[in-house]
Amino acid sequence: MKSYQQAFAEMKNQNRTALIPFFVIGDPDFDTSLAIVKAAVDAGADILELGIPFSDPIADGPTIQKADIRAMRSGMNLPKALEFIRKVKQHKDIPIGLLMYYNLIQQYGLGRVAGFQPAIRGRDALDTGPGRFFKDFHEAGVNSVLVADLSIDDADEVTGPARSAGLDTVFMVTPNTEPDRMKRIAAKTTGFIYTVSLLGVTGSRQALSTAVEGLIRQLKSLTNVPICVGFGVSTPEHAKSIADAGADGVIIGSRLVAMIESNLNDPRAASKEIAQFLGRVKAALAHRRSDR
Amino acid sequence: MKHSGRFGEYGGYYVPEVLIPALEELEEAFDRFHEDKAFVAELAQLYKDYAGRPSPLYHTRRFSEYVGFHVYLKREDLLHGGAHKINNSLGQGLLAKYMGKTKLIAETGAGQHGLATSMVGALLGMKTKIFMGVTDIERQSVNVHKMRLCGAEVVPVEGGTGTLKDAINDALRYWTANVTDTFYLFGSAAGPHPYPTIVKHFQSCIGRETRQQCLEQAGRLPDMVVACVGGGSNAIGMFAGFLDDKGVRLIGVEAGGKGLKTGKHAASLTAGRVGILHGARAYLLQDENGQVLDTESISAGLDYAAVGPEHCYLKDTGRAEYVAAEDDEVLDTFELLTKLEGILPALESTHALAYIVSQKGKLPPETVAIVNLSGRGDKDVGIVEKARSESIADCGFGPLG
Numbered sequence: 052m053k054s055y056q057q058a059f060a061e062m063k064n065q066n067r068t069a070l071i072p073f074f075v076i077g078d079p080d081f082d083t084s085l086a087i088v089k090a091a092v093d094a095g096a097d098i099l100e101l102g103i104p105f106s107d108p109i110a111d112g113p114t115i116q117k118a119d120i121r122a123m124r125s126g127m128n129l130p131k132a133l134e135f136i137r138k139v140k141q142h143k144d145i146p147i148g149l150l151m152y153y154n155l156i157q158q159y160g161l162g163r164v165a166g167f168q169p170a171i172r173g174r175d176a177l178d179t180g181p182g183r184f185f186k187d188f189h190e191a192g193v194n195s196v197l198v199a200d201l202s203i204d205d206a207d208e209v210t211g212p213a214r215s216a217g218l219d220t221v222f223m224v225t226p227n228t229e230p231d232r233m234k235r236i237a238a239k240t241t242g243f244i245y246t247v248s249l250l251g252v253t254g255s256r257q258a259l260s261t262a263v264e265g266l267i268r269q270l271k272s273l274t275n276v277p278i279c280v281g282f283g284v285s286t287p288e289h290a291k292s293i294a295d296a297g298a299d300g301v302i303i304g305s306r307l308v309a310m311i312e313s314n315l316n317d318p319r320a321a322s323k324e325i326a327q328f329l330g331r332v333k334a335a336l337a338h339r340r341s342d343r
Numbered sequence: 344m345k346h347s348g349r350f351g352e353y354g355g356y357y358v359p360e361v362l363i364p365a366l367e368e369l370e371e372a373f374d375r376f377h378e379d380k381a382f383v384a385e386l387a388q389l390y391k392d393y394a395g396r397p398s399p400l401y402h403t404r405r406f407s408e409y410v411g412f413h414v415y416l417k418r419e420d421l422l423h424g425g426a427h428k429i430n431n432s433l434g435q436g437l438l439a440k441y442m443g444k445t446k447l448i449a450e451t452g453a454g455q456h457g458l459a460t461s462m463v464g465a466l467l468g469m470k471t472k473i474f475m476g477v478t479d480i481e482r483q484s485v486n487v488h489k490m491r492l493c494g495a496e497v498v499p500v501e502g503g504t505g506t507l508k509d510a511i512n513d514a515l516r517y518w519t520a521n522v523t524d525t526f527y528l529f530g531s532a533a534g535p536h537p538y539p540t541i542v543k544h545f546q547s548c549i550g551r552e553t554r555q556q557c558l559e560q561a562g563r564l565p566d567m568v569v570a571c572v573g574g575g576s577n578a579i580g581m582f583a584g585f586l587d588d589k590g591v592r593l594i595g596v597e598a599g600g601k602g603l604k605t606g607k608h609a610a611s612l613t614a615g616r617v618g619i620l621h622g623a624r625a626y627l628l629q630d631e632n633g634q635v636l637d638t639e640s641i642s643a644g645l646d647y648a649a650v651g652p653e654h655c656y657l658k659d660t661g662r663a664e665y666v667a668a669e670d671d672e673v674l675d676t677f678e679l680l681t682k683l684e685g686i687l688p689a690l691e692s693t694h695a696l697a698y699i700v701s702q703k704g705k706l707p708p709e710t711v712a713i714v715n716l717s718g719r720g721d722k723d724v725g726i727v728e729k730a731r732s733e734s735i736a737d738c739g740f741g742p743l744g
Contacts, residue, residue, distance in 0.1 A: 106635040107508065107620060109515045110359045116502060128632050153357055154619040158633030161616070200357045200622070204344060225361040227522065232363070250361060251520030 053144045055194055055219055055242045058098055059277045059299055068294035068336040069097040071279060072329060073150070073304030075118040076101050076135050077127030078311055083318040084122070085135060087311065089142050090322040094329040096145065100281075100302055103132055103151040110199040112254030114305040117312060129159060129184075133191045140192035148195045148221055148242065149188065156198065156209070159184035181209055185216035195242040197221040203236045210239060221245055224270060226262040237274035243300060244270060246280045248293075255305045256283035264296040271297055287335035294336050301336065303329075344370055348536020351659060354652030356535035358622045362515070365522040370537040372442045377544060379441075386437055393466065394429045395422050396548060400556035400713070405683040410703040412710035413561070416686070417553050419577065419717045426689065426718030427549060427577045428459035432528060434545030436463035439526035446521070447471045449528045450514040452479055452507035452573070453644035453691065454486025455718055456530030461495035463528075471495040474514040476505035479643045485722055504637045507573075507647045511621050531574025532651035535622025539651050543579045550584020553713060561711050567592040570715040571694040572665065573609065573645035575654045577717035582663060592664065595654060596694040598640035599667035609638035610667040611650040612658050620649045626658070641670040641730060642690035642723070668697035670730070676700050677720065677727055689718030690726065 062069050072091045077084050088099065104119035104127055111119070136147060160179035185196065195218055198209060203222060210220055219242030224233055227250060237244065246267065249260035263280060270278050280293045281302030290301045307325055314321035344367055348354045356366055376382040390396040399418045407414045419427040432449075439447060447469045451457030457473040464471030473490055477499050480487055487497050498517075503509040511534070518527045532542040550568075557565050568585055570578035572595035585591040600608030608614065611626045618627035620635055628636040628648040640646045657663035668676075673690060676697040681687050688696060695714045706712075720727075 106503070107512055109512050109621070110361075110519070112516065123634065152619075154627070154629070154635075155633045157619055158616075158629065158631075161631075161633070199359055200619070202356070202358060202360050202363050204363070205355065205357065223360045225359075227364045228360060229364065232360075236360075247361060249520075250522060252516045 052192060053146050055098070055146050055277070058146050062097060062299070068298060069279065069300030070095055070329065070333050070336055071098045071100050071300050071302040072096050072307055073100040073102060073281070073302055074307065075104055075115060075122050076132050077104065077122035077125055078118040078308065079121040079315055080125035081127065081131060081135065083321070085138055086318065087322050087325060088139055090326045091329055092139070092143050092145055094326040095333040096329065098146045098148065098300065099139065100148045100150055100304070101136070103129070103149060103155060105152040105155060108152060108199070110252055112252040112305065114255065114308050114312065115253050118308045129155065133187060136188070136191040136193060146194045147192060148197060149193055150197045150199060153198050153200050156181050156184045156196070182212040182216070185213045185218055189216045189218050193218065195219040195221040197223065197245055203232060203239060206239055223247055224266070226250055226260065226266055230269070233270065233273055237270070237276060240276045243277040243279045244274070245302070246270065246278055246298070247282045248280055249283050251282070253282055253305050255285040255309060259283060259289045259292060263293060267296045267298050287331045290332045291335040301332070303332065344536065345374065346370065346536065348540065350539070350653045350656035353624050353655040354536055354539055355624055356622050357619050357624070358535050359519065361519050362522065365518065366535060366537065368442070372438055373537055373541050376438055376441050382437065382441060386434060389433050389437070390430070390548065393423060394433060397552045398422055400553060400560060402560060403684055406680060409679070409683060410699055412706045412708055412712060414699055415557065415560070415565070415711065415713045416716040417549060417581065417713060419549060419715060420689065420692070420719035424455070424459045424462055425721065426455040426459065427546065427580065428456045428530060429462070430548055430580065431530065431542050431545040431576060432456065432459035432463045435526070435528045435541065436460070436467050436469070439469065439528065440467050442526065444524060444526040445469060446525045447528050448474065448514055448517060448525055449530060450474045450507065450510040451530065452510070452646055453642065453689070453722065454479065454483040454490070455644060457490050457495070457497070458486050460528050460530070461490040461493035464495055465493045472498055472517070474498045474500050474510040474517070476500045476507065476509045478505035479507070479510070482726060483643055483722060506638070506643065508635065515621070530576065532576040532579040532653065533574040533621060533623060533625065533649060539623070539653055542576050543583055543653065546576050546580025547583035549577065549580040549715060550582060553581060554584040557711070557713060563711070564588055564591055565711040565713045567594055568713045569594045569596065569695045569698055571596050571645060571691050571717065572612065572650060572654060573598065573647045573691065575651035577715050579651060579653055581715040582657070586662065593657065593662060594698060595663055595665045596698045597665060597667045598642060598645035598694060599669035600639040602669055603667060607639040608667065609640045609646050609648065611648060612654060612665040613667045623649070623652050625649045625652050625655050641673060641726065642694070644689070644691040645694065666698060668694040672697040672700070674727060674730055677723070686716070687720035687724070688716055689720045690723045692717045693720070
């Protein structure tokens with residue numbers, strides 16, 4: 052299984068910035084979603100960031116929220132997400148990061164054990180919860196799990212089980228993160244730092260936040276772990292300016308998810324449009340500014 | 344953060360990293376100001392002259408006679424705005440002012456917290472945005488008009504079932520993008536730390552006054568104190584006055600909706616499983632995969648899938664008991680109290696009264712029970728009328744029956 056370390060080393064050798072598309076698993080349904088993700092891989096994705104749909108995605112804007120709803124309505128759940136990831140890995144050995152909300156990890160396997168019995172706690176039930184979750188998803192081919200609603204203060208609740216399952220850790224840094232916290236975040240990160248380009252939730256934006264460049268520079272001075280930038284990255288030009296600022300990877304989510312939304316009647320058109328768009332971004336990321 | 348915000352295993356602050364600086368700033372400001380002399384004096388003045396505190400404790404006459412023991416009502420319904428929500432909105436609004444913030448946002452279910460925050464926004468001259476689910480906007484339209492008259496912008500939220508949970512989601516999203524100049528005035532004793540602690544602090548005047556008033560009127564402490572629980576702000580404010588009085592039973596009443604067996608309810612403590620929503624670990628109504636379930640209740644203010652973390656702790660330790668009252672009992676009780684006492688209770692508070700009615704004839708006549716009448720029911724008259732005409736139609740007694 053390809054590791055983040057291998058992937059980022061490859062890109063460094065080729066003087067490239069990683070192209071990291073984001074999709075919600077099962078949006079709009081299992082088969083269409085799988086076809087879209089495969090098309091994105093074929094179009095040159097270096098790493099995949101995949102979201103598990105949640106009923107209350109507080110870190111996401113309307114575009115990804117709607118994708119979550121589409122995926123859940125078509126029956127996406129954690130067992131099916133495991134199957135989805137296995138199929139992607141059969142297509143190509145590409146590093147996969149999950150982006151999700153904490154309650155799903157906490158409840159993993161619990162419903163199966165407890166049924167709808169009230170008040171059964173995770174710690175009372177064997178073989179459920181975070182430990183089992185990380186083990187199962189690592190076996191399916193996942194490299195890391197980023198928990199959107201878990202700050203570095205509570206990271207120890209998951210880093211232990213994640214590391215012992217063989218996963219890398221990925222945490223977020225935002226433009227308002229204090230330098231001290233940045234250091235703590237960097238120290239707990241083994242995969243990459245997911246750098247949020249702006250104050251806000253996910254979503255396409257016209258212009259890229261001006262805070263990005265300074266943020267990347269600051270992080271680079273604090274740590275050697277790879278820095279990937281997401282939230283509001285919507286055009287090849289945005290991607291290029293992030294690459295030029297020194298980022299190791301560019302994460303594009305809402306723009307791609309919007310393409311799925313606008314092609315719900317024609318799944319093949321969605322794959323095609325996404326592949327073409329990613330091709331343009333890939334080209335924009337091909338040659339980094341040489342004065343770095 | 345300085346404190347963990349835990350009540351036993353519950354609470355905490357499970358939020359995206361981007362919200363941490365705002366929560367830290369809030370925690371620091373609360374620590375600094377809540378016992379500050381000038382702050383305390385200004386808030387006390389506003390409680391008295393603006394909100395109408397202390398609210399009376401009323402020994403019901405015919406209602407007590409009906410149930411067969413002494414029932415006292417803490418009349419939070421008489422406060423400005425018609426509910427206990429003003430206590431917390433004044434406290435947090437003033438805190439926002441001391442912090443130098445210029446804009447307020449809030450979520451609302453029944454509209455009582457939205458209204459209280461809109462009033463405080465007008466009072467303090469702050470720009471105010473209220474996030475409210477589309478379902479709630481429809482069923483509580485009078486409160487929406489009042490908020491707009493106070494100068495607030497009411498933002499309709501369409502996600503999910505268009506109720507309180509969805510309003511909180513969108514308020515959190517908005518706050519994430521506007522953390523620098525905006526104060527999120529959270530209305531319930533739920534959400535991420537430090538909100539459960541802050542809301543309890545500003546609502547604890549209810550319990551403090553009640554304890555004193557009961558000693559004066561009944562000559563002793565009550566046997567039980569009863570309050571409705573959605574997120575749990577009025578209940579925790581009332582319970583706060585009696586936590587150390589071990590002989591006083593604390594009873595929280597959740598929304599049983601159409602009945603716990605139907606799955607159409609909002610009784611997180613009674614029928615939920617521990618989970619994480621809106622920044623806190625708490626009892627949560629969720630499916631087997633951990634997706635949060637839609638809730639249902641006749642009262643918009645209790646229509647919430649989670650509950651404040653301190654209530655979870657009080658349940659586990661056995662200090663408080665939690666039960667559920669169903670919509671039908673609530674409707675009957677609404678009419679009963681109005682007929683016997685001439686007091687229209689909010690449907691939320693009526694849940695607590697319904698528990699009292701369920702104890703009719705089961706308790707010794709010298710029992711002293713206090714119900715927190717957390718809000719007035721004027722806003723609910725239309726809902727009750729509609730529910731009654733529907734249930735008559737269901738029975739085949741409609742115009743064509």
